Amino acid sequence: MPTGVAIRDPRQQLFEAAERVLLRAGPTALTSRAVTEEAGVAKGVLHRHFKDFDDFLTELVRDRIDRLASRGESLRAAAGTATVADNLTGALMDVFDTVGVAVVSLVIARDELRSRLRALGPPGIPLMGEAARMLAAYLAAERDLGRVTADADVDILAPTLLGAAHLLFADRESPAPDTATVHRVVTTVVSGAVR
Structure with missing residues (x-):
């Protein structure tokens, strides 16, 4: 029954x-x-x-990473459209939506979860590392199109953008920054690299 x-x-x-x-x-x-x-x-x-609760949490974060991979594909496809700053701002707003910020906090707070995720993927903080690679791939595509300078180090720009944005979003108690604030930070970080 x-x-x-x-x-x-x-x-x-x-x-x-x-x-x-x-x-x-x-x-x-x-x-x-x-x-x-x-x-x-x-x-x-x-x-x-799920085998145990940490397995559940691992799959929860991997689900979020999979969504980020999909976002990365659309971001790379956007190369050459809108402005570089607008595209980066949109991507960062997506990465750090309210769930994204909470998941990053979860990964940082749970050692076993971080350990399991690192065993499955590249080094670094899971989710943040994938986000940095997404931004770097987009910036490389824009560099190939000539909208980002040929000498721009996209592997430095991407985590710089990510870190600056994370600082804006990290305080879960305060309201999230608006798009204009994120855009201003993005514009400042990439000002020397965007044509």
Whole structure:
């Protein structure tokens, strides 16, 4: 006899619940119980789909990284359109949306999660490293088109942009910066490299 209603996509439902908990209460409040209660499912649902809670968190962050990869493709495709500063500003606003900021906090706060993610990918802070590579690839595409100077070191510009933007967004208690503020920072950072 069935014990409940079938869940259409339990992994996605759990990820969305985890994001809501992160946004509401921060990384320290993210527990398996908090996630399953938020999702409205039995605790066993999480353990049926993931080896343990750190495996769940790893997949949550990897899901976010996959979304970032998709964003990176559209950013590279935007090379040659709009302005370089406008494209970079849009990308940074996406990277540091409210969920992105919360996920970065989660990665920084949990040693085991960071360790598991590093074992699966390149060195550096997971998610932030992928974001830096996304920005560098876009800047390289713009350099190839001549809109960024030939001598611009895109591998330095990208993390500089990312770090400057992260400082704007890092305080979860304050309102997020507006697009104009992020644009002003981007314009300043890339001023010597954009034609």
